[in-house]
Amino acid sequence: MIEAKKSKKISPNSQFELVKSNALRFNEYQHIISSISHELRTPTAILKSNIQLLDGYDKTIAEDIRKESILLCDAAVADLVIFLDNIQWINMTLKNSIKPTYSFFNLREITNDLFDGLIKQNLNPKRIEVNWSLQIKMISSDLNFLTQIVYHLCANALKFSKEDVLLQISTDNGRLIITIQDNGIGIPEIETEKVFNPFYRASNTTRIPGCGLGLAIVRALTDCLGGEIYLSSLINQGTTFKIILPYEFSQ
Amino acid sequence: MNFRNKILVIEDDQKLGKTIKNLLAIQGYDVCYTDNGAIGIQKAFEYNPDLILCDIKMNPIDGYQVYQVLKESSMIDQVPFIFITGSSDLKSIRFGLDLGADDYFVKPFDNTTLVHAIEKRLTKYRKLKEIGKREFRALFNLIPNSCFLFDGNTIFEANQALIKLLGIQQDELTTYTFKDFFDSTSVRKLNELIIRCENGLLHSFSESVTVKPLTGTRLDGILHVAVYEKYPGYSLMVGLISLNEDKNDKNEVLISDVLNVLKKENIIITDSLGEKLTDVFKQHRVNYEKQESGFFSQRENQVLCLSMEGLPTKIIADKLSISDRTVEKHRAKLMEKTNSNNMIEVIIFALRNNLLKI
Numbered sequence: 001m002i003e004a005k006k007s008k009k010i011s012p013n014s015q016f017e018l019v020k021s022n023a024l025r026f027n028e029y030q031h032i033i034s035s036i037s038h039e040l041r042t043p044t045a046i047l048k049s050n051i052q053l054l055d056g057y058d059k060t061i062a063e064d065i066r067k068e069s070i071l072l073c074d075a076a077v078a079d080l081v082i083f084l085d086n087i088q089w090i091n092m093t094l095k096n097s098i099k100p101t102y103s104f105f106n107l108r109e110i111t112n113d114l115f116d117g118l119i120k121q122n123l124n125p126k127r128i129e130v131n132w133s134l135q136i137k138m139i140s141s142d143l144n145f146l147t148q149i150v151y152h153l154c155a156n157a158l159k160f161s162k163e164d165v166l167l168q169i170s171t172d173n174g175r176l177i178i179t180i181q182d183n184g185i186g187i188p189e190i191e192t193e194k195v196f197n198p199f200y201r202a203s204n205t206t207r208i209p210g211c212g213l214g215l216a217i218v219r220a221l222t223d224c225l226g227g228e229i230y231l232s233s234l235i236n237q238g239t240t241f242k243i244i245l246p247y248e249f250s251q
Numbered sequence: 252m253n254f255r256n257k258i259l260v261i262e263d264d265q266k267l268g269k270t271i272k273n274l275l276a277i278q279g280y281d282v283c284y285t286d287n288g289a290i291g292i293q294k295a296f297e298y299n300p301d302l303i304l305c306d307i308k309m310n311p312i313d314g315y316q317v318y319q320v321l322k323e324s325s326m327i328d329q330v331p332f333i334f335i336t337g338s339s340d341l342k343s344i345r346f347g348l349d350l351g352a353d354d355y356f357v358k359p360f361d362n363t364t365l366v367h368a369i370e371k372r373l374t375k376y377r378k379l380k381e382i383g384k385r386e387f388r389a390l391f392n393l394i395p396n397s398c399f400l401f402d403g404n405t406i407f408e409a410n411q412a413l414i415k416l417l418g419i420q421q422d423e424l425t426t427y428t429f430k431d432f433f434d435s436t437s438v439r440k441l442n443e444l445i446i447r448c449e450n451g452l453l454h455s456f457s458e459s460v461t462v463k464p465l466t467g468t469r470l471d472g473i474l475h476v477a478v479y480e481k482y483p484g485y486s487l488m489v490g491l492i493s494l495n496e497d498k499n500d501k502n503e504v505l506i507s508d509v510l511n512v513l514k515k516e517n518i519i520i521t522d523s524l525g526e527k528l529t530d531v532f533k534q535h536r537v538n539y540e541k542q543e544s545g546f547f548s549q550r551e552n553q554v555l556c557l558s559m560e561g562l563p564t565k566i567i568a569d570k571l572s573i574s575d576r577t578v579e580k581h582r583a584k585l586m587e588k589t590n591s592n593n594m595i596e597v598i599i600f601a602l603r604n605n606l607l608k609i
Contacts, residue, residue, distance in 0.1 A: 041337040045358035052362040
């Protein structure tokens with residue numbers, strides 16, 4: 001029998017007390033948990049409802065509805081996977097466990113999957129005007145990181161702006177410059193740093209779906225590649241993100 | 252003929268919207284779905300639903316705003332309203348119910364529970380309408396004033412008082428148009444008001460008219476009109492004539508009572524009348540070609556008129572042979588000129604200030 005002295009006494013809810021002792025952190029935890037739960041609810045509702053539909057009416061349900069139900073389930077699962085991937089990225093950046101994988105690639109490849117990805121998120125990629133200004137075509141960097149950075153910036157710009165969005169990708173003496181400009185709702189000045197924190201959402205976004213992971217991923221990946229982010233924004237006028245990244249190029 | 256209950260679903264996630272649409276369609280409801288709060292408000296007027304299911308977190312107009320706009324409008328303030336939300340936060344649930352919503356569903360919901368809740372609300376709503384219908388029928392048949400059900404042209408039903416006044420037989424009623432019984436000045440005045448009613452912009456009006464019976468002398472009076480039943484693009488109205496010569500205090504009180512009953516929303520329509528209606532079903536639209544430039548430019552007028560039909564940007568762009576982006580620019584300009592936050596506010600502004608020819 002183990003003596004009481006030797007075993008460590010676990011006070012009830014010790015973790016909880018610890019968290020509660022720091023009110024600010026507790027609020028953050030609470031906020032993160034409710035963000036995640038909110039984000040999971042819509043795809044879960046789609047799955048639950050369609051599974052019940054398929055289960056309860058399998059004999060009488062019309063073939064086209066049955067097919068659509070299955071497609072809707074698939075799409076909901078795809079949303080969940082994207083969300084989990086984003087969480088995974090955030091988790092890796094918090095643990096400092098992401099490392100870029102460098103390869104030579106054609107710069108234009110970074111927008112290859114962009115439009116498909118945006119359509120999957122119900123965003124209209126036709127609203128993006130892409131402007132290339134490239135001195136060189138082939139660079140060495142992490143293609144996946146760059147693709148993600150561009151994707152998240154575009155998704156944000158489309159989400160927070162009704163008007164068209166301008167994406168400029170240019171190279172300039174060993175620096176890759178990605179600029180994305182929208183005429184959207186803007187970011188309040190005092191929040192320009194905070195919006196890059198995971199799960200932080202600017203105070204003027206409450207009506208717009210999302211849970212605040214995109215910019216956090218952008219910042220982590222940019223840091224990883226040794227780049228810099230510049231942000232200028234005016235409320236209800238628009239926001240411009242400028243990402244400057246070093247790269248190596250092949251002669 | 253069996254009229255199915257109409258449900259308007261407003262949910263900004265298209266996948267969930269389609270899911271709910273399928274679920275309700277299988278249950279036998281007629282479903283109208285939109286992923287946008289502003290269009291949802293427009294659809295509520297056009298489609299005249301029996302119940303509204305609405306998401307909360309939407310942009311730019313959220314579910315609370317949709318609810319508030321609709322409840323302020325007498326056209327549909329009795330229609331049951333159910334919120335669907337992704338937030339299980341008690342505070343926001345209470346907020347929604349405090350506003351006056353009939354029910355509140357947290358995602359993910361159970362299909363059966365949702366359908367039961369809808370059925371429960373519809374039954375309650377139907378009972379309210381039945382009471383209205385009985386009151387209406389009794390009044391319609393017993394009132395000494397002339398009373399009739401009509402669309403912009405045809406009179407479908409008339410009470411004995413009107414038959415006597417016009418000097419016609421009940422069965423030859425539909426061979427005349429409504430305009431045959433009023434003089435041309437009255438018809439001109441009535442035309443625009445009636446089109447406004449048909450488009451859901453006006454719920455009732457009173458206008459002085461001259462009645463022109465088939466035989467006998469012309470009579471001056473006031474025509475009171477209220478929308479009786481509304482279908483997408485089609486309205487059935489009820490008219491009541493109070494002749495100047497009948498004017499006395501007792502009659503005035505009676506007419507104001509009757510008008511109150513007539514203005515009650517969404518009284519259920521009889522089946523035979525429904526069949527007649529579908530035969531003459533037609534679409535009334537605000538014609539953008541008729542608009543002149545003034546406060547709004549010609550293009551802005553076109554974009555505005557098409558927006559009133561609830562058409563998406565892409566379709567409007569195609570119709571006017573301009574780009575999506577240009578349509579958005581005109582919309583932005585319309586909002587700027589009218590100091591509005593959205594197209595609904597622009598439309599309300601335009602209608603209030605008579606900026607559109609209808």
